[in-house]
Amino acid sequence: MIKVGVLGARGKVGTEVCRAVEAADDLELVAQIDVGDELDALVSSGAEAVVDFTHPDAVMDNLEFCIDHGIHAVVGTTGFDQQRLDTLRGWLENQPRTGVLIAPNFSIGAILMMRFATLAAPFYESVEVVEMHHPTKADAPSGTARRTAELIAAARREAGLGPVPDATSTGLEGARGATVDGIHVHGLRVRGMVAHQEVLFGGVGETLTIRHDSLDRVSFTPGVLAGLRAIADHPGLTVGLENFLHID
Amino acid sequence: MIKVGVLGARGKVGTEVCRAVEAADDLELVAQIDVGDELDALVSSGAEAVVDFTHPDAVMDNLEFCIDHGIHAVVGTTGFDQQRLDTLRGWLENQPRTGVLIAPNFSIGAILMMRFATLAAPFYESVEVVEMHHPTKADAPSGTARRTAELIAAARREAGLGPVPDATSTGLEGARGATVDGIHVHGLRVRGMVAHQEVLFGGVGETLTIRHDSLDRVSFTPGVLAGLRAIADHPGLTVGLENFLHID
Amino acid sequence: MIKVGVLGARGKVGTEVCRAVEAADDLELVAQIDVGDELDALVSSGAEAVVDFTHPDAVMDNLEFCIDHGIHAVVGTTGFDQQRLDTLRGWLENQPRTGVLIAPNFSIGAILMMRFATLAAPFYESVEVVEMHHPTKADAPSGTARRTAELIAAARREAGLGPVPDATSTGLEGARGATVDGIHVHGLRVRGMVAHQEVLFGGVGETLTIRHDSLDRVSFTPGVLAGLRAIADHPGLTVGLENFLHID
Amino acid sequence: MIKVGVLGARGKVGTEVCRAVEAADDLELVAQIDVGDELDALVSSGAEAVVDFTHPDAVMDNLEFCIDHGIHAVVGTTGFDQQRLDTLRGWLENQPRTGVLIAPNFSIGAILMMRFATLAAPFYESVEVVEMHHPTKADAPSGTARRTAELIAAARREAGLGPVPDATSTGLEGARGATVDGIHVHGLRVRGMVAHQEVLFGGVGETLTIRHDSLDRVSFTPGVLAGLRAIADHPGLTVGLENFLHID
Numbered sequence: 001m002i003k004v005g006v007l008g009a010r011g012k013v014g015t016e017v018c019r020a021v022e023a024a025d026d027l028e029l030v031a032q033i034d035v036g037d038e039l040d041a042l043v044s045s046g047a048e049a050v051v052d053f054t055h056p057d058a059v060m061d062n063l064e065f066c067i068d069h070g071i072h073a074v075v076g077t078t079g080f081d082q083q084r085l086d087t088l089r090g091w092l093e094n095q096p097r098t099g100v101l102i103a104p105n106f107s108i109g110a111i112l113m114m115r116f117a118t119l120a121a122p123f124y125e126s127v128e129v130v131e132m133h134h135p136t137k138a139d140a141p142s143g144t145a146r147r148t149a150e151l152i153a154a155a156r157r158e159a160g161l162g163p164v165p166d167a168t169s170t171g172l173e174g175a176r177g178a179t180v181d182g183i184h185v186h187g188l189r190v191r192g193m194v195a196h197q198e199v200l201f202g203g204v205g206e207t208l209t210i211r212h213d214s215l216d217r218v219s220f221t222p223g224v225l226a227g228l229r230a231i232a233d234h235p236g237l238t239v240g241l242e243n244f245l246h247i248d
Numbered sequence: 249m250i251k252v253g254v255l256g257a258r259g260k261v262g263t264e265v266c267r268a269v270e271a272a273d274d275l276e277l278v279a280q281i282d283v284g285d286e287l288d289a290l291v292s293s294g295a296e297a298v299v300d301f302t303h304p305d306a307v308m309d310n311l312e313f314c315i316d317h318g319i320h321a322v323v324g325t326t327g328f329d330q331q332r333l334d335t336l337r338g339w340l341e342n343q344p345r346t347g348v349l350i351a352p353n354f355s356i357g358a359i360l361m362m363r364f365a366t367l368a369a370p371f372y373e374s375v376e377v378v379e380m381h382h383p384t385k386a387d388a389p390s391g392t393a394r395r396t397a398e399l400i401a402a403a404r405r406e407a408g409l410g411p412v413p414d415a416t417s418t419g420l421e422g423a424r425g426a427t428v429d430g431i432h433v434h435g436l437r438v439r440g441m442v443a444h445q446e447v448l449f450g451g452v453g454e455t456l457t458i459r460h461d462s463l464d465r466v467s468f469t470p471g472v473l474a475g476l477r478a479i480a481d482h483p484g485l486t487v488g489l490e491n492f493l494h495i496d
Numbered sequence: 497m498i499k500v501g502v503l504g505a506r507g508k509v510g511t512e513v514c515r516a517v518e519a520a521d522d523l524e525l526v527a528q529i530d531v532g533d534e535l536d537a538l539v540s541s542g543a544e545a546v547v548d549f550t551h552p553d554a555v556m557d558n559l560e561f562c563i564d565h566g567i568h569a570v571v572g573t574t575g576f577d578q579q580r581l582d583t584l585r586g587w588l589e590n591q592p593r594t595g596v597l598i599a600p601n602f603s604i605g606a607i608l609m610m611r612f613a614t615l616a617a618p619f620y621e622s623v624e625v626v627e628m629h630h631p632t633k634a635d636a637p638s639g640t641a642r643r644t645a646e647l648i649a650a651a652r653r654e655a656g657l658g659p660v661p662d663a664t665s666t667g668l669e670g671a672r673g674a675t676v677d678g679i680h681v682h683g684l685r686v687r688g689m690v691a692h693q694e695v696l697f698g699g700v701g702e703t704l705t706i707r708h709d710s711l712d713r714v715s716f717t718p719g720v721l722a723g724l725r726a727i728a729d730h731p732g733l734t735v736g737l738e739n740f741l742h743i744d
Numbered sequence: 745m746i747k748v749g750v751l752g753a754r755g756k757v758g759t760e761v762c763r764a765v766e767a768a769d770d771l772e773l774v775a776q777i778d779v780g781d782e783l784d785a786l787v788s789s790g791a792e793a794v795v796d797f798t799h800p801d802a803v804m805d806n807l808e809f810c811i812d813h814g815i816h817a818v819v820g821t822t823g824f825d826q827q828r829l830d831t832l833r834g835w836l837e838n839q840p841r842t843g844v845l846i847a848p849n850f851s852i853g854a855i856l857m858m859r860f861a862t863l864a865a866p867f868y869e870s871v872e873v874v875e876m877h878h879p880t881k882a883d884a885p886s887g888t889a890r891r892t893a894e895l896i897a898a899a900r901r902e903a904g905l906g907p908v909p910d911a912t913s914t915g916l917e918g919a920r921g922a923t924v925d926g927i928h929v930h931g932l933r934v935r936g937m938v939a940h941q942e943v944l945f946g947g948v949g950e951t952l953t954i955r956h957d958s959l960d961r962v963s964f965t966p967g968v969l970a971g972l973r974a975i976a977d978h979p980g981l982t983v984g985l986e987n988f989l990h991i992d
Contacts, residue, residue: 108867109945109952116860116954119991123852123966126383126439132448135374135412140419164383166437171388172426175435180420186434187423189414190450191374192711200380201853202438205963208853209955210860215688215711219949222867247863356619357697357704364612364706367743371604371718440959449605453715456605457707458612463936463959467701470619495615622879622935628944631870631908636915660879662933667884668924671931674916682930683919685910686946687870696876698934 004228005031005047005071007062008054012217013076017051020221027228039065049228052077060084063100067091073100074227076220080239089237099231103241105144106223110197111242113212114148117199120208121152122159124201128177132188132196140187145197146180152199153181252476253279253295253319255310256302260465261324265299268469275476287313297476300325308332311348315339321348322475324468328487337485347479351489353392354471358445359490361460362396365447368456369400370407372449376425380436380444388435393445394428400447401429500724501527501543501567503558504550508713509572513547516717523724535561545724548573556580559596563587569596570723572716576735585733595727599737601640602719606693607738609708610644613695616704617648618655620697624673628684628692636683641693642676648695649677748972749775749791749815751806752798756961757820761795764965771972783809793972796821804828807844811835817844818971820964824983833981843975847985849888850967854941855986857956858892861943864952865896866903868945872921876932876940884931889941890924896943897925 004021008014009032021029030045039062042050049072052062056079066073067088080102088100105111121127129152131145141149163182168175177186195214200207223241230244238244252269256262257280269277278293287310290298297320300310304327314321315336328350336348353359369375377400379393389397411430416423425434443462448455471489478492486492500517504510505528517525526541535558538546545568548558552575562569563584576598584596601607617623625648627641637645659678664671673682691710696703719737726740734740748765752758753776765773774789783806786794793816796806800823810817811832824846832844849855865871873896875889885893907926912919921930939958944951967985974988982988 107950108947109950112860112864112867112952116856116863119860120856123856123989124439126437128436128438130378130434130436136415138415138417140416140423146420164437165439167384167386168388168435168437169386171435172428172433174422174424175388175426175433176422176437177425177434178420178423184436185420185423186378186425186436187416187419188376188378188432188434188448189374189412189416189424190376190448190455191372191413192450192453192455192709192715194711200436200438202440203852203963203966205440205958205960205965206851206853207438207440207957207959208856209953209957211953211955213688213951213953214949215690215951216949219688219947221949222947245867355702356699357702360612360616360619360704364608364615367612368608371608371741440957440963442959451604451715451718453710453712453717454603454605455709455711456608457705457709459705459707461703461705461936462701463703463938464701467699467936469701470699493619620935622933624932624934626874626930626932632911634911634913636912636919642916660933661935663880663882664884664931664933665882667931668922668929670918670920671884671922671929672918672933673921673930674919676916680932681916681919682874682921682932683912683915684872684874684928684930684944685870685908685912685920686872686944686951687868687909688946688949688951696932696934698936701936703934703936 001026001028002228003028003030003046003048005033005042005045005050007033007050007052010034011053013053016218016221017053017224020225024225027225042071043069047071049074049231051224051228063088064091067095067098070095070098072098072231074224074231075100075102076106085237085239092236097235099234099236101227101231101238101241103227106220106241107214108223108226108245109212109214110144111245112247113197113199113210114151115242115247116210117148118151118155120201121155122161124203126164126202127152127183128200129183129185130188130198132190132193134193135189135191137189141178141185142187145185148199149180149183149185153183249274249276250476251276251278251294251296253281253290253293253298255281255298255300258282259301261301264466264469265301265472268473272473275473290319291317295319297322297479299472299476311336312339315343315346318343318346320346320479322472322479323348323350324354333485333487340484345483347482347484347486349475349479349486349489351475354468354489355462356471356474357460357462358392359493360495361445361447361458362399363490363495364458365396366399366403368449369403370409372451374412374450375400375431376448377431377433378436378446380438380441382441383437383439385437389426389433390435393433396447397428397431397433401431497522497524498724499524499526499542499544501529501538501541501546503529503546503548506530507549509549512714512717513549513720516721520721523721538567539565543567545570545727547720547724559584560587563591563594566591566594568594568727570720570727571596571598572602581733581735588732593731595730595732595734597723597727597734597737599723602716602737603710604719604722604741605708605710606640607741608743609693609695609706610647611738611743612706613644614647614651616697617651618657620699622660622698623648623679624696625679625681626684626694628686628689630689631685631687633685637674637681638683641681644695645676645679645681649679745770745772746972747772747774747790747792749777749786749789749794751777751794751796754778755797757797760962760965761797761968764969768969771969786815787813791815793818793975795968795972807832808835811839811842814839814842816842816975818968818975819844819846820850829981829983836980841979843978843980843982845971845975845982845985847971850964850985851958852967852970852989853956853958854888855989856991857941857943857954858895859986859991860954861892862895862899864945865899866905868947870908870946871896871927872944873927873929874932874942876934876937878937879933879935881933885922885929886931889929892943893924893927893929897927
């Protein structure tokens with residue numbers, strides 16, 4: 001049983017994390033902390049690891065406290081730049097057995113999709129990325145689609161592949177989507193959809209499609225639990241949950 | 249048994265048409281005509297109907313001959329404008345029992361897809377069109393995708409629906425595709441693909457997808473045969489195979 | 497503004513119906529009734545139409561009351577057999593302007609899918625049905641999949657089509673799914689899925705796919721609202737929401 | 745330039761191989777051999793590697809000749825059992841620099857699909873396999889679907905996962921497909937389709953789908969060329985093209 005504290009426990013995401021930790025046989029929820037609560041409760045409750053889904057303004061103080069007390073941290077809060085990561089590394093030097101995981105994406109499906117897209121990229125002449133989201137999303141294409149395209153483009157370059165074939169000479173503006181590092185990316189906005197992405201690879205006579213459908217916001221919780229279970233074995237700073245998954 | 253002549257019989261498309269007519273139990277291939285052959289063979293062979301996949305330069309002479317001799321015509325040749333259609337109507341006035349079908353698209357699947365998209369359009373807040381073709385295609389989006397978007401837009405207007413919801417405020421140019429009458433259309437170009445289209449409708453909590461996959465150029469032959477079987481019952485000029493199919 | 501009462505207002509489904517009625521500009525929620533509440537509140541509140549998602553044991557009393565008072569009813573409660581429908585018809589004879597809609601399925605997407613499948617069936621040699629649901633579902637295949645297969649089989653018979661082609665001579669038991677009226681139906685049970693169905697049609701060189709994805713239980717509410725808006729124009733008993741939608 | 749000979753050069757598959765070798769910049773087609781031709785032409789033409797798509801009755805003689813003469817072989821002919829593989833290993837001992845690749849499947853897409861399915865399996869509670877083929881196929885499910893299910897089942901066992909969740913208690917026989925090592929596998933037979941497979945993984949709130957579409961028989965040629973390019977670097981016997989692809 002790993003004793004877990006949740007920071008941001010009353011937020012939308014934190015509430016789901018608390019529920020998932022309580023439902024897991026090998027995890028025990030010992031502290032639920034939100035704005036106004038004292039971090040000392042983490043120590044008094046004996047928390048071995050925390051999950052932090054709070055705010056960029058609060059997360060560094062939280063992590064300094066945790067590292068000082070040798071409590072591992074699995075962090076989904078955003079806003080980490082190079083300077084913040086360096087600060088964390090400095091703090092962790094004094095606590096060589098403590099681990100911090102900073103993850104922009106806890107969806108195991110999204111991580112697998114990006115990994116498989118990278119692995120498949122060298123074998124196919126053509127590739128395009130299509131992401132589909134609810135129509136209240138402000139940005140297009142999605143961050144995951146951009147990241148996927150960058151990973152594919154890098155894998156193609158390394159394999160010595162040239163540009164994707166495209167004979168389009170006439171048409172309507174935007175018909176071929178946006179391009180990210182030379183990869184065409186298309187964003188759909190459809191009521192009823194949540195968060196979906198397809199990567200289509202094509203070669204002579206065949207296509208390979210990798211598709212991830214996130215139908216519910218709780219889809220990130222298995223990734224958080226995977227992080228909690230692995231964090232004690234990964235002291236120091238880790239960026240990206242993919243480093244904890246043994247995908248290869 | 250309907251006696252059928254094929255004009256353009258040695259072309260790529262004509263060859264497939266000849267093969268399909270020969271394979272059909274209720275059709276008899278009595279004349280195969282191409283550049284340099286005499287049209288009189290249609291009369292001497294007793295052809296009741298012809299299929300014309302020739303060239304814009306040849307098709308009007310072919311049709312004048314057929315109409316003069318009371319031979320029905322199923323025409324896939326391109327290049328018909330309003331003037332040509334009026335000319336055909338004039339010729340047909342003198343032959344009130346003869347039928348001519350001009351069809352830009354003989355794919356029954358594409359016709360059904362467009363029909364269903366039109367029928368579904370009034371019921372959904374969101375809709376987008378995605379077409380996928382081989383990367384040697386010159387235009388984007390495809391003509392079928394444009395036509396589908398126009399039909400959907402008209403059905404939405406008639407139903408009193410406003411613009412599709414889209415909160416995109418930031419992103420990359422082209423990410424949201426091209427717009428045709430306010431409908432977003434996305435064109436993918438992928439090696440290994442032939443001709444594919446998806447229409448995605450979405451409302452609160454659900455989506456409806458209509459997809460057509462054309463995997464082989466022979467996919468147009470069932471539509472040509474359907475045209476041959478129905479043409480005798482449709483004297484005069486008909487534009488569009490959908491008028492022969494009882495879809496409703 | 498149509499004044500609406502909801503019976504079963506505190507149930508899971510009823511709660512969503514109340515929410516949807518309140519959110520609609522042209523509907524007013526005037527009564528929320530559940531076990532223990534008096535039906536008289538429908539009269540005193542001036543309800544013109546009710547939605548009933550209650551229980552087979554309660555629904556007939558509810559409907560007798562509504563019909564007696566000239567209140568239209570849109571009913572999603574299950575358990576209607578021929579005898580119950582006949583009873584309703586008898587009651588409605590005395591109230592010739594009152595309408596009752598009994599609908600086993602309020603999902604507009606599912607209704608459109610079944611309608612399109614019926615329309616497409618005569619044009620394709622092959623067809624199969626695949627349904628996908630969460631793994632806690634007790635029956636396989638789903639009722640909607642069975643109904644879809646029956647509709648397709650009937651449409652094929654009417655069009656004079658024979659059995660679907662299938663050369664399978666060796667294999668594992670169950671590999672080709674269940675058959676309903678000669679149509680192969682496959683049921684998948686996958687964690688994370690909600691309720692999804694695909695109908696695949698195939699002919700020479702092409703396929704046509706109609707897919708419905710229900711991602712959230714609220715997907716039935718647009719159908720309920722459509723029923724409420726149309727019920728006053730459909731006096732007497734109607735079975736099936738499809739009769740209110742102008743799909744053709 | 746690798747000098748290539750093709751055995752079975754006038755067969756359907758061999759013809760495509762010849763065409764693909766001729767079209768490749770780094771390969772030279774120096775010998776086309778079929779029934780009745782002398783194998784000596786391989787030596788006189790200077791062939792460095794051969795492709796063998798012949799017959800189980802002919803392939804062992806072909807391979808003995810090639811190994812004797814230090815010619816590498818890429819083999820798609822079927823019928824290799826343990827005894828034949830042992831015989832090949834014996835012959836190769838005397839030619840330590842010669843390589844033979846025996847591959848039941850040259851489709852890179854199918855190989856990637858199986859590999860990704862194996863990698864994803866440990867992360868998902870649910871998984872099902874759906875294969876779709878033309879209706880003249882004799883066996884169901886396909887060999888690739890069976891193999892995929894076996895690989896997934898092994899990966900689940902290794903990860904300590906139990907049986908897939910399935911609450912089905914009532915239904916029609918066959919509705920849940922066949923089971924291979926506890927994995928549900930569904931086979932569809934649809935006119936117009938060629939060879940397609942989908943692997944669907946599902947966990948709480950999300951699904952991951954890996955799909956391979958083979959639309960044309962030429963889809964195996966890139967795998968054959970990949971085999972030819974790598975064979976000189978893999979002396980001895982290799983079974984399975986996946987060993988030549990650097991997928992991880």
